Each structure stands twice: as structure tokens, then as C-alpha cells.
Amino acid sequence: MQQAVPEPQSFRRVLSSMCTEPHPAAREAAVRFLATNPGDPGTYGAAAELEARAVDALGELAGLADPHGYVTSGGTEANIQAVRAARNRARDEWTSPPESPNVVAPESAHFSFAKAADVLGVDLLTVPTDGDGRADVDAVRAAVGDDTVAVVGVAGSTEYGRVDPIPDLAGVVEAAGESTPGGDRPLLHVDAAWGGFYLPFTDHEWCFEHAPVDTLTVDPHKLGQAPVPAGGLLARDRATLDALAVETPYLESTSQATLTGTRSGAGVAGTVAAFDELWPAGYREAYETATANASWLADALDDRGFDVVEPDLPLVAADVPESVFEALRKREWRISRTGRDELRVVCMPHVTRRMLREFVADVDDLR
Incomplete structure (x- = not known):
């Protein structure tokens, strides 16, 4: 017997979610682009153009004038990709590639980094936070070693909404590079998946504008009021995105840097529509x-x-x-x-x- 499709949850009593109702303009744009796939830009050119606009918008939000990146399925994919890019760049570019690559992150880091470590075969070294729930910079410094390919900072932790001292973590990364003969250093990744759309209106130092951050996660489908799924990965340098690319012989485009192949044109269109309506x-x-x-x-x-x-x-x-x-x-x-x-x-x-x-x-x- 055919069953009726149930109604989705009401947000009337939802107090724990980091997602929210999409803006009406984002909802309308998402519906128009439901049957599009930015993962095949040769076929879905309009979606690809919107994705370029989305990346530029997220770069404006995060203080990066010439951003590289794409609209992900969410913060988990973006964090996995940031770790993957760091691992690949260390493997391919360092004078002495790490034998057992690791990532150093505070204990407040999202559980997606445990997934990243498992999927990518890297070690996740978690270090304590200070008494207020922020990364302990001295503990991070002590944990960083020759095999560290990335240091993670959190800008809006999921449990307490805390923002790590990102410029201080950048100093740890720079010092690590100065201590190696080839100047090889870990990449600095900032996870601002939830906080990124609120942090521009605070005094926190958290983004590309405030420190030499290499990659950053920010999710439009959270505070950005875009439809689910719509995450975001930004990179300062093109080489970081190139480190993720694989050949795509049967598509019109010759390579693809994303983790998933088919992706949501609805999320891309909704991101642009929400940003156009709400920023700043x-x-x-x-x-x-x-x-x-x-x-x-x-x-x-x-x-x-x-x-x-x-x-x-x-x-x-x-x-x-x-x-x-x-x-x-x-x-x-x-x-x-x-x-x-x-x-x-x-x-x-x-x-x-x-x-x-x-x-x-x-x-x-x-x-």
C-alpha cells in the first residue's frame, strides 16, 4: 500500500540544530536548480557560473579577495578535503615528505576530523583546550612535529561557540616551517562551518584577513540560511585546490577537485540567492x-x-x-x-x- 510522504519537522521547538529554515529567496532558487549538477560544469554551465559567484561571496565573507574553492555537501566534506589537500601537498612538495602524516587539532574540533583521519590514513593528534574552551597554543606547539601536515583552528566550536586564537596558531605553523631545511610547514585550516556567517560582525580574528590561513570551512546551509546541502571550502592558493584534482576522462572538464562527483545545484543557487538577499x-x-x-x-x-x-x-x-x-x-x-x-x-x-x-x-x- 502506498504511504503518504510525511511532513518534515517544524522548527517551532528546535533549539539544538545548527541548520535553520532557508531564506525564501534561497528556497525559490534551489527549486529552479534541483536538476543541475555543478560537478559537470560543461553540461550545467549556469550552475557552474553560480558556483563561481558563491565562492567569491564566501571569500568576501572570509576576507579573501581571490578565493579558490567550491560548494561542498557540508562542513564534514570541507574538513576532509582540507586535510586531504594538506596531506597531498606534503607528500608531493615537501623536501622530506612525512612517513606518517598527522594533523594537530584541539579537543574542541568537530568529529569530522576523526572521519578525515580514518578515511585518509593520517593520525589525528588532539590537544587540550584552555580553561575557556579555546585551543591551548602551547599544547599545539608541543604536538607539532616533522610529520604534521596540518594544524586546525576552530572558529565557532559546536559545543560552546568558542573561537580559537587563529593568529597565534598561524605563528606556530610559521615557526614549524622555519625549523625545517626546506621551509616545509603544515597548512593552517580554520573550521568556521557554523560561526563563519556571524564572525564578520564581531571583534574576533578568525579568517584570511587576520592571519595567513591556508584553508577555511564555512557552511551557507547553517547561519547563511541556504538550503541543505550547501557547505563551503575556501583555499588561499590555487595549488591547494589543485592538490585535490583527479582526471575526469568522460566529462567535458578534464579534472575535478571535489570529493563527490554529482553535487547539488540547488545548494549552489540557494547560497547565492541567500547571500544576495542578506549580505551584509x-x-x-x-x-x-x-x-x-x-x-x-x-x-x-x-x-x-x-x-x-x-x-x-x-x-x-x-x-x-x-x-x-x-x-x-x-x-x-x-x-x-x-x-x-x-x-x-x-x-x-x-x-x-x-x-x-x-x-x-x-x-x-x-x-
């Missing part, structure tokens, strides 16, 4: 609203005696008892926990003050 004023307004909401929620939970992690970007973590957490879930609040079992709420564009008031009212009712 709309994103600034979204950041200011989300920041105010996160501050309000943090204060509300603190006033009720919960131990709250001070928000940096608009993400709130609080030590809420397991019984209250599970009762909130039963009331269909979509919430999650950090690795230390704190309640985690992400103030995305769909999260309104009214939603948060309803949430806090339920917290009061369940205490």
Missing part, C-alpha cells in the same frame, strides 16, 4: 538578534540557579539536571547535550524570543 545587513541583524536571545536565555537560566557557560557566539550551555532535560525532550523540545552533559541551545535565526520564553516556562514547570 541581513546577516548583521540576524547576529544581533541571536546574540540578544542567547544573552537573555543565559541570564534566565542563571537566575534560576543553573551553572551557565558565558556565551561568546550565540550558543548557550548550562548544567541542567538530567531529569529536567529528559522531561523537556518529552515535551518535544529538540535539545542536545555537550560532552560534559550540559544543556546546549543554539540561537539560530528561527529561534525567537517567544520560543525561548516558552522554553524557560517549561523549565520552571518541570523543576
Whole structure:
């Protein structure tokens, strides 16, 4: 018997997701490009042109005037590709290629780096964060060795919204290159998958403009309000993207640097449409609203005696008892926990003050 297609989830009680409702213009553009594939630019020329515009837009966001990159399926693919490019460049270009390549990342790094290490056959060396959840630069420096092909910095961690000291990590990378006879150094990769669309409106130093970053992940389908899937990988140098290329003998284009072959033209078109509608004023307004909401929620939970992690970007973590957490879930609040079992709420564009008031009212009712 044929079954009806169910309705997707409503965002009315979603407080843990780092994705959000697409902007209406992005939704409309995505529908028009549903049957296109930027992975075959010879056939789907309009999608390919839009992807070039998307990369330029993301470069503007991240302080890179001449960006190289593409629209990925999400932050996981972008992070895997950044590690792959670093491994390949070290293998092909270093005076003494590493025998056992490794990547150094803070313990706050996204779990996609564990996937990257597994898929690519590199070692992932995780180092502690400081007392506020940011990369410990001294620990990173101590972990970097002759086989380190990449150092990872996080700009908007998924658990606490923390931003690592990217210029200091760049200094570690530069010093590593100065200590080798051939000047070979790890690549510096910044994972700004979630934070990238809010960070331009802060005082943080996080992108190509602030440090000699080599590659950067930023996801339009998160705070950028593009449809899923639409991630982003940016590289400072063409050679980094070239290190990913493989030959494509049966396509009109002769090589392909992407990880997947067929890709979403809908995500590409939606990215451009959202950016055209929202950059910069709309994103600034979204950041200011989300920041105010996160501050309000943090204060509300603190006033009720919960131990709250001070928000940096608009993400709130609080030590809420397991019984209250599970009762909130039963009331269909979509919430999650950090690795230390704190309640985690992400103030995305769909999260309104009214939603948060309803949430806090339920917290009061369940205490």
C-alpha cells in the first residue's frame, strides 16, 4: 500500500540544530536548480557560473579577495578535503615528505576530523583546550612535529561557540616551517562551518584577513540560511585546490577537485540567492538578534540557579539536571547535550524570543 510522504519537522521547538529554515529567496532558487549538477560544469554551465559567484561571496565573507574553492555537501566534506589537500601537498612538495602524516587539532574540533583521519590514513593528534574552551597554543606547539601536515583552528566550536586564537596558531605553523631545511610547514585550516556567517560582525580574528590561513570551512546551509546541502571550502592558493584534482576522462572538464562527483545545484543557487538577499545587513541583524536571545536565555537560566557557560557566539550551555532535560525532550523540545552533559541551545535565526520564553516556562514547570 502506498504511504503518504510525511511532513518534515517544524522548527517551532528546535533549539539544538545548527541548520535553520532557508531564506525564501534561497528556497525559490534551489527549486529552479534541483536538476543541475555543478560537478559537470560543461553540461550545467549556469550552475557552474553560480558556483563561481558563491565562492567569491564566501571569500568576501572570509576576507579573501581571490578565493579558490567550491560548494561542498557540508562542513564534514570541507574538513576532509582540507586535510586531504594538506596531506597531498606534503607528500608531493615537501623536501622530506612525512612517513606518517598527522594533523594537530584541539579537543574542541568537530568529529569530522576523526572521519578525515580514518578515511585518509593520517593520525589525528588532539590537544587540550584552555580553561575557556579555546585551543591551548602551547599544547599545539608541543604536538607539532616533522610529520604534521596540518594544524586546525576552530572558529565557532559546536559545543560552546568558542573561537580559537587563529593568529597565534598561524605563528606556530610559521615557526614549524622555519625549523625545517626546506621551509616545509603544515597548512593552517580554520573550521568556521557554523560561526563563519556571524564572525564578520564581531571583534574576533578568525579568517584570511587576520592571519595567513591556508584553508577555511564555512557552511551557507547553517547561519547563511541556504538550503541543505550547501557547505563551503575556501583555499588561499590555487595549488591547494589543485592538490585535490583527479582526471575526469568522460566529462567535458578534464579534472575535478571535489570529493563527490554529482553535487547539488540547488545548494549552489540557494547560497547565492541567500547571500544576495542578506549580505551584509541581513546577516548583521540576524547576529544581533541571536546574540540578544542567547544573552537573555543565559541570564534566565542563571537566575534560576543553573551553572551557565558565558556565551561568546550565540550558543548557550548550562548544567541542567538530567531529569529536567529528559522531561523537556518529552515535551518535544529538540535539545542536545555537550560532552560534559550540559544543556546546549543554539540561537539560530528561527529561534525567537517567544520560543525561548516558552522554553524557560517549561523549565520552571518541570523543576
